[in-house]
Amino acid sequence: MHPDLQQLIVLQTHDIEAKRLRDEMTALPKLVAALETKLKAVEGQRALILDLIAKEEVQRRRQESDIKDHQAKIARVRKQMDLATTTVQVTAFDHEIAFAEGEISKIEDAELESMERSEALEAQKKLADEAVAAATDTLERERLRAAATIASDRTALAAVEQQRAAVRTGIGEEALSLYDRIAKAKGTGLAEGLNQKCMACQMMLRPQRWNDLRDRGDDSTMMTCESCGRLLYYDPARDAPQRKTVPVESIAASIIRSL
Numbered sequence: 502m503h504p505d506l507q508q509l510i511v512l513q514t515h516d517i518e519a520k521r522l523r524d525e526m527t528a529l530p531k532l533v534a535a536l537e538t539k540l541k542a543v544e545g546q547r548a549l550i551l552d553l554i555a556k557e558e559v560q561r562r563r564q565e566s567d568i569k570d571h572q573a574k575i576a577r578v579r580k581q582m583d584l585a586t587t588t589v590q591v592t593a594f595d596h597e598i599a600f601a602e603g604e605i606s607k608i609e610d611a612e613l614e615s616m617e618r619s620e621a622l623e624a625q626k627k628l629a630d631e632a633v634a635a636a637t638d639t640l641e642r643e644r645l646r647a648a649a650t651i652a653s654d655r656t657a658l659a660a661v662e663q664q665r666a667a668v669r670t671g672i673g674e675e676a677l678s679l680y681d682r683i684a685k686a687k688g689t690g691l692a693e694g695l696n697q698k699c700m701a702c703q704m705m706l707r708p709q710r711w712n713d714l715r716d717r718g719d720d721s722t723m724m725t726c727e728s729c730g731r732l733l734y735y736d737p738a739r740d741a742p743q744r745k746t747v748p749v750e751s752i753a754a755s756i757i758r759s760l
Contacts, residue, residue: 502734502735503676503717503722503723504673505672505676505677506723506734508668509672509676509680509690509732510734512669512680513680513684513689515661515665516684516689518661519658519662523658525651525654526654526655526658529647529650529651530647532647533644536643536644539636540633540636540640543632543636544633547629547630547633550622550629551626554622554623557615557619557622561619564612564615565612568605568609568612571602571604571605571608572601575601575602578597578598578601579594579598582598679723687729687731689731691733691734692729692732692733693734693736693739694714694733694735695736697711699728699733702726702729704727706727706733707727710724715735715737717735
């Protein structure tokens with residue numbers, strides 16, 4: 502294996518962890534903002550229901566007032582009927598009373614419908630109250646969790662950055678420059694060759710290239726995947742045929758042991 506390759510493997514481990522921490526610190530405020538938007542939407546729905554309930558109450562008060570007006574009119578007409586002197590007057594007063602009673606009946610029916618709508622709206626309000634409470638609890642919980650996680654991630658990221666800096670100083674300039682260029686373009690600079698396949702792009706390696714990768718030993722050159730361009734490394738302990746016959750410590754295990 503190229504002398505810088507094992508250090509590059511360590512560096513990529515730190516780079517991936519640093520990216521994970523940065524991504525998490527970026528994602529958590531967005532999550533909180535999304536929950537705030539959801540809470541506002543639920544509160545808006547609840548406010549709409551409350552507005553509809555209030556309108557129904559206003560309508561019923563108006564209906565009750567209209568019923569009282571019609572009842573008062575009926576009482577006045579009945580007094581006038583008592584003073585009527587002709588059949589025509591009595592008939593006219595009867596029509597007025599019948600019309601007012603008909604209007605009262607219509608209003609009472611509308612009032613009943615309004616009460617039924619209000620009952621349904623009250624049920625919706627109860628659900629909306631529960632939704633607002635649940636959304637508020639979720640927001641507060643996630644807000645606290647996000648703050649704690651971000652604080653922890655900042656501390657962890659600072660430690661990872663120190664480790665990255667230390668590892669980078671031990672890598673040759675040419676190898677480090679090549680790694681940085683590939684990582685910037687691809688997201689990662691290294692890929693493991695396993696079972697004749699590049700584990701990053703999942704493309705098969707040509708038999709000769711696979712054999713070269715396995716047999717290079719302490720070669721001073723580094724190989725790249727012909728498909729994705731990442732630097733390739735080979736871990737004998739993870740190759741299926743080797744696992745069956747040779748008890749070799751994996752590169753990952755040796756990296757962990759050296760940290």
